Amino acid sequence: MNTIQNFIGGRHIAPISQIYFDNVDPAMGAAYGQIPDSGAADLEVAVTAAKNAFPTWRDTPAATRAAMLSKLAELIEAHKEAFARAESIDTGKPIALARSVDIPRSIANLRTFAEAAGTLSGQSFKKDRSESYTLRQPIGVVATISPWNLPLLLFTWKMAPALAVGNCVIAKPSEVTPMTAYLLSELLNDAGFPPGVVNILHGKGASIGAAITRHPDIAAISFTGGTATGIDIYSNAARQLKKVSLELGGKNPTVVFEDADWKKTIDGAVAAAFTNQGQVCLCGSRILIEESAYNKFKADFLPKTESIAVGDPLEESTQHGATASKPHMDKVLSYIELAKKEGGRILTGGTRRMLNGRCKDGYFIEPTVIENLPPSCRTNQEEIFGPVVTLIPFKNEEEALAIANGTQYGLAASVWTGNAARARRMAERLDSGIVWTNCWNVRDLDTPFGGMKKSGVGREGKQRAMEFFTEEKTVTSMRT
Numbered sequence: 001m002n003t004i005q006n007f008i009g010g011r012h013i014a015p016i017s018q019i020y021f022d023n024v025d026p027a028m029g030a031a032y033g034q035i036p037d038s039g040a041a042d043l044e045v046a047v048t049a050a051k052n053a054f055p056t057w058r059d060t061p062a063a064t065r066a067a068m069l070s071k072l073a074e075l076i077e078a079h080k081e082a083f084a085r086a087e088s089i090d091t092g093k094p095i096a097l098a099r100s101v102d103i104p105r106s107i108a109n110l111r112t113f114a115e116a117a118g119t120l121s122g123q124s125f126k127k128d129r130s131e132s133y134t135l136r137q138p139i140g141v142v143a144t145i146s147p148w149n150l151p152l153l154l155f156t157w158k159m160a161p162a163l164a165v166g167n168c169v170i171a172k173p174s175e176v177t178p179m180t181a182y183l184l185s186e187l188l189n190d191a192g193f194p195p196g197v198v199n200i201l202h203g204k205g206a207s208i209g210a211a212i213t214r215h216p217d218i219a220a221i222s223f224t225g226g227t228a229t230g231i232d233i234y235s236n237a238a239r240q241l242k243k244v245s246l247e248l249g250g251k252n253p254t255v256v257f258e259d260a261d262w263k264k265t266i267d268g269a270v271a272a273a274f275t276n277q278g279q280v281c282l283c284g285s286r287i288l289i290e291e292s293a294y295n296k297f298k299a300d301f302l303p304k305t306e307s308i309a310v311g312d313p314l315e316e317s318t319q320h321g322a323t324a325s326k327p328h329m330d331k332v333l334s335y336i337e338l339a340k341k342e343g344g345r346i347l348t349g350g351t352r353r354m355l356n357g358r359c360k361d362g363y364f365i366e367p368t369v370i371e372n373l374p375p376s377c378r379t380n381q382e383e384i385f386g387p388v389v390t391l392i393p394f395k396n397e398e399e400a401l402a403i404a405n406g407t408q409y410g411l412a413a414s415v416w417t418g419n420a421a422r423a424r425r426m427a428e429r430l431d432s433g434i435v436w437t438n439c440w441n442v443r444d445l446d447t448p449f450g451g452m453k454k455s456g457v458g459r460e461g462k463q464r465a466m467e468f469f470t471e472e473k474t475v476t477s478m479r480t
């Protein structure tokens with residue numbers, strides 16, 4: 001058993017309660033580690049360590065902070081195979097995906113903010129005899145709460161900007177996938193971070209997560225996760241007027257017109273549907289298809305879906321691994337049952353996939369495609385967050401927009417068409433924080449990122465993330 005510990009004040013320490021719970025490998029359906037069940041008392045120790053570290057860290061030159069972030073990136077790079085393996089075991093995702101996306105992108109996050117440290121500037125104003133300028137300063141002790149689908153990628157994406165601008169951080173990784181954050185904690189001292197600057201607390205959302213959102217000395221929270229949890233965090237934080245950034249769920253449309261570059265579209269729609277077993281907030285889980293191309297789309301999309309290699313995440317050839325946990329698998333399967341009750345026709349998949357050998361008890365679900373459901377039914381309205389997509393025909397652009405915009409979410413959309421004017425019209429009218437035309441999930445870290453409606457509050461992106469973790473102070477003087 002792999003027992004992990006919290007990282008507080010530069011040291012690995014056990015939870016004060018001495019209580020741990022199981023870390024389950026979803027591909028095996030068996031516990032392989034123990035996670036601290038941290039609570040308010042552990043948080044108190046971490047906040048004290050962070051507060052003590054803040055005055056020195058705030059005044060540390062940006063170049064020094066940048067060097068530590070770069071060193072951390074270098075250390076992760078040196079251990080990248082161990083990180084990829086831990087990510088795959090913890091999440092159930094194919095190791096090839098962890099190796100090619102999660103770990104390199106996590107390293108890139110640290111390097112991006114290392115380069116950006118020290119670049120935030122204020123503004124200046126002159127009115128008659130008064131002159132003003134603004135100062136961007138770190139807030140103090142801030143928290144990050146991250147989910148299980150892209151654990152190291154989102155953990156580093158939140159932590160790095162907070163540190164780059166001079167805050168001390170309390171970071172809470174998901175209790176479903178704590179291993180990569182733990183491995184990272186083993187490198188923090190070698191990277192040079194002073195004790196208390198980064199504190200990592202493991203445990204459950206309802207206990208340590210909720211304690212973080214209520215703590216009076218934590219002034220800002222950056223959260224990625226489900227919408228219901230986001231609303232909870234927002235209400236707790238509101239009572240103390242904490243700053244909050246929320247990246248939440250989606251029910252993203254992939255909108256396909258007949259005039260699209262067909263091969264690119266099919267490849268893009270499959271990737272958008274099933275990457276990471278459909279467990280990416282940006283996944284396109286509703287595929288809207290122009291009526292005239294509906295049958296052609298099915299004829300090409302279904303065989304490609306069926307050719308996805310489902311298997312042991314640790315095997316190199318696997319393209320589709322396990323869903324993240326038993327409760328999550330049960331949730332996704334319950335939505336497939338709901339779809340059937342709502343009149344949905346399962347075109348492929350639709351069941352748990354049983355494997356042999358090491359993975360015989362794993363939480364695998366077939367890539368699943370469903371049609372014949374009205375846009376307004378629950379299956380087409382609620383976030384399933386698994387390898388389940390629905391096909392929805394539309395007659396024209398107007399109808400496509402109405403269906404695409406007809407949910408409470410507004411995170412990401414992709415539009416596939418050979419008509420540039422239509423692509424621009426759609427981009428302007430989609431209720432979506434991110435619109436891709438003829439591509440999916442192309443991320444430039446410099447661009448703002450985030451959702452409309454119930455998909456989030458605030459924008460992240462290199463500049464925006466650093467701004468979020470600062471206060472802007474105005475200094476005014478008068479010419480005499």
Ligand code: TXE
Pocket residue numbers: 145146147148149172173174175176203204205206208209210211213224225226227229230232233247248249250280281328331383384385
């Ligand atoms: O995530 P949660 P869950 C969606 C997806 C999924 C659903 C629930 O639809 O089925 O959310 O997943 C911490 N106060 N997404 O329950 O609860 C928790 O410990 C403070 C979308 O696993 O959102 C973890 O660290 N913190 C998504 C983090 O919040 C709390 C990614 C995320 O967990 C808390 C994941 C509380 N009261 C799930 N309760 C995306 N958009 O990327 C939980 N947490």
